[in-house]
Amino acid sequence: MVTESDRASASGVSLLAPEADAGRGSTGAARSAAAERVAGRAARPLLWGVLAVVAVVPTVSFLLVAFSPRLFDQGARWFSLTAFQQAFSGLELAGIRNSLIFATSAGLFATVLAACLALVVQRTDLRLGRLIPGALWTLLLVPTYVAAVGWEEVLAPGSILSRLGLVPAGMRSAILGPAGIVLVLTLSGVPFAYFAIAPAMHAAGRRFEEAARIHGAGVLRTVRTVAPVLLPAIFAAVVIVFAEALGDFGVASTIAANANIPVATSNIMAAIATFPTNFPEAAAVGWFLVVTIGTVLALQRRVLSRRDVAVLSGRSVFATRSHPRGGRRLAINALVAAFFAVAIVVPAFGAVVSTLLRPGAGLRLSSFTLSAYTVLLHQGLAAPLLVSLKMSVINATLTVLLAVAVARVITSPRPGVLGRLSDVVLIASVALPALVVSAGFIFVFNLPLLTSLGINLYGSMILLGMGYLAIALPSNSRVLLGPVAQLDGSLMEAGRLHGASQPAAFRRCVLPLLARPLLWAWLLAFAGTFGELPTSQMLAPIGVRTMATAILSSFQNANLAAATAFSVVQMIVVLGVIGVAQVAFRLLAPPGWRQLGGGGRP
Secondary structure, three states: OOHHHHHHHHHHHHHHHHHHHHHHOOOHHHHHHHHHHHHHHHHHHHHHHHHHHHHHHHHHHHHHOOOHHHHHOOOOOOOHHHHHHHOOOOHHHHHHHHHHHHHHHHHHHHHHHHHHHHHHHHEEEHHHHHHHHHHHHOOOOOOHHHHHHOOOOEEEOHHHHHHHHOOHHHHHHHHHHHHHHHHHHHHHHHHHHHHHHOOOHHHHHHHHHHHHHOOOOOOHHHHHHHHHHHHHHHHHHHHHHHHHHHOOOOOOOOHHOOOOOHHHHHHHHHHHHHHOOOOOHHHHHHHHHHHHHHHHHHHHHHHHHHHOOOOOOOOOOOOOOOOOOOOHHHHHHHHHHHHHHHHHHHHHHHHHHHHHHHOOOOOOHEOOHHHHHHHHHHHHOHHHHHHHHHHHHHHHHHHHHHHHHHHHHHHOOOOOHHHHHHHHHHHHHOOOOOHHHHHHHHHHHOOHHHHHOOOOOOOHHHHHHHHHHHHHHHHHHHHHHHHOOOOOOOHHHHHOOOOOHOOOOOOOHHHHHHHHHHHHHHHHHHHHOOEEEEEEEEOOOOOOHHHHHHHHHHHHHHOHHHHHHHHHHHHHHHHHHHHHHHHHHHHOOOOHHHHHHOOOOO
């Protein structure tokens, strides 16, 4: 019988025969192989060194200063809890309380909405359901501060909706307050919750629902019967949205800042922005974020370890799709359309139209203008756009290269102690808010010790790039773990057996299988870097603006038109790069890459 490994080896023979004939049996090939082994042994320590610099040392050092200010020349005491007393009192305590309320509300609401969307996609054959995953990917690419600026523009007194009388005063005050914070965090969290719940709902099928209904259960009883089966996915959805909302800085710097509502992330920024900088207090608030997320993850693990929720087996039968008719079909379509109208269409439409409408002009064709964009072109669009493009391309490329190496180490048959430790570090880093990681970089690379050693990275573009890498690497390494783990080791062995060097064997035997996952990992890293706010705000050199900081500074200076125009340009650029990359892959990639790489998103 011919196995897949045999076919892979055969393909390796046909691809690599020229190199095999050239290098077989020569002393140079032996020396090359020895050099590759030495390079391989040196690669892992180098990789761990990179992880230590971008993921461990800055964050751990920053968190330690909360307990020992003198250790880093931030105070007179070797051990002190004064920073925690400051962080958990007065306005700082109110910010922590608000963050818990907002994050919990967003986690619960987003999970309910995501479950409803998953039901439409997995249980019905509605055409609108086919568009939901793609629309959620679009929503996933919208940073929270861009969504907040969009809602600010929609609800502004001079907006087009206000002129049409569609924005009552009560609605404006409600959304530009606590309710608006929860709304934006919930909508931004729905994609995370959906991608956690939808696969589990598909795997569970309909047999549990049908069994409950056959025995006379009503709707509520059926939900109570099926919910435990989906408990791991539900917990995962709530936890990931909770973690994202707890560490969010976009809403904190826009809606919350304008409404004077303190939250934990704004407390960290305030402590770092004071003079002199209060790093211990900022670190104490950072401990709150880390411990809270860790506690929630531990609680999830404890609850799920006591339940048997296995549903997949050789006898699994997946759900058939129903065909809603009449009023039920109309209601489902209307509710789905209403959700995406609130999540995407209304803020996007309001923002775009408002930037095209002359201030104070009536709703006439002559009132529309491109002045908001022409002003940006002449006064400040080129610089932040070029900086963000350059940093996003560089960071996405470095992230994918390192993510493949990290995933390869973790999924190897013998990862070793440091390999397993790398996995733990990556999991912990995914849960760390970007603001905490960025604060760690500010703290460590501003220490006098590093300056005395000649390491002057503080306030440089290199440090900004390192911050971007620290944010993107952990999550993208986890994204690539699945595709890399599925690779058969015989692929590389087949290439090496027939004389190819290690890079050539990877390029010809492995890269075609990883092409599409690598493309999407690159695009996710690009989009995340282009819209990254806390890292840009804290690590960008003086005088250097990114698209994210340009939007925020325009918003804080009450220049809502400029902030909205920047936001529109940012989303056009991100979606344009994704579209161009997809088209280029389909047109330029070899046919085998497109077939082997799969046909859908990861």
